[in-house]
Amino acid sequence: MGGEGQSETREAIMEATYRALCDHGYASLTMQNIADEFGKSKGLLHYHFDSKEELLVAFIDYLLAGFEDDIASIEGPPDERLAAFIERFVVANGDERRALHLALLELRAQAPFNDRFRDQLARSDAIVRAAVADMVDEGITTGVFRADTDPDALARVVLAAMDGARMRGLTIGDDTYPAAVRDALITYVLDDLLVGAAE
Amino acid sequence: MGGEGQSETREAIMEATYRALCDHGYASLTMQNIADEFGKSKGLLHYHFDSKEELLVAFIDYLLAGFEDDIASIEGPPDERLAAFIERFVVANGDERRALHLALLELRAQAPFNDRFRDQLARSDAIVRAAVADMVDEGITTGVFRADTDPDALARVVLAAMDGARMRGLTIGDDTYPAAVRDALITYVLDDLLVGAAE
DNA sequence: TAGGATTGACTGGCTAGCCAATCAAGATGG
DNA sequence: CCATCTTGATTGGCTAGCCAGTCAATCCTA
Incomplete structure (x- = not known):
């Protein structure tokens, strides 16, 4: 062959x-x-x-690469890119997407017990976080965001909040969680970041 | 006996x-x-x-009751209570606490597949969220927080962000995550909420 | 001594991994 | 041009281990 x-x-x-x-x-x-x-x-x-673990490690790699590509494909001005990124956590393309994130949550819960899982997640976290921080950075450079914003700190809250919202929504069966947190995040964080918002 | x-x-x-x-x-x-x-x-x-599941359901109840009691025991003015609540996600009393949250994360990841697990988590989420919303509410009443704050929306972001930070910290083995998100949350959310902060 | 508490051995089901046998297809060589 | 050999792909059955749950026998204790 x-x-x-x-x-x-x-x-x-x-x-x-x-x-x-x-x-x-x-x-x-x-x-x-x-x-x-x-x-x-x-x-x-x-x-x-060779083993089930080998297969799963390969699968995680396959999956995370897909996520990273998806995020990298977001285009537009920084504030819109950031909004689009957040929106990625809200849109639930039917049951398939939900089932995937359910399984992924289980898989992530195993990462602390499996070095190879953990390392891949850590690598992916660094990439995604840097991508978000870059959006903020560019927003500061182009004058859309206030200059006294810490890109990495902001990336962390956004990621943690939306990821946490997804997790809580999945685990308690409340699919309004991500949208509610998105709205609150925009109201209480992003709007204050825009240049022109009172300091 | x-x-x-x-x-x-x-x-x-x-x-x-x-x-x-x-x-x-x-x-x-x-x-x-x-x-x-x-x-x-x-x-x-x-x-x-009767079964392993019965035992685990009882255990979840036992554990969540402990958490709820702990949160209910927080005292002081609303802004301090809120800060103390957030701090609960940061303090890691050694390995035991970490191991517990690790196991709890696995358990929560199973909730979507187990109605009884899920219902207990949902019940607990409602209680905790209401407790946080009450802190904000009281802060508004006593004039510490700005009146145009939505208590439930704020409770959701805070919960999602800190819970998400814990999860990400645990899964990628980065124990600085919760503290970093706490700081960002205080800087970008709570400080702006205080009456006296520019609008 | 009666009944709850407790034991330890046992069963039945499930799963990862292993292995020997089979198959398909191309390479080799006379 | 056919027979043989080689090699990778593929199968299905087997095994050893693990675990929840059962049960008959035994132990307390009031």
């Missing part, structure tokens, strides 16, 4: 893992689930990935 | 569950772990609780 087969197969396994995760959640995810979605045998998964 | 024995035994089992959770985390928690901490046999646990 040609050189393409290798990566095509891995891509297919990643997609199968995605579907299996959405259907079963992380805790109930078995190699058999993934194999069923893959349409091939469980043994074959072990042929391509 | 007298009527006391029943609840004393249950209390002992709750404490054993607490220790077992801290030691093993939620995902690796077995009835045997709990029994070992309990100092009695696994069969006895099933004598007192």
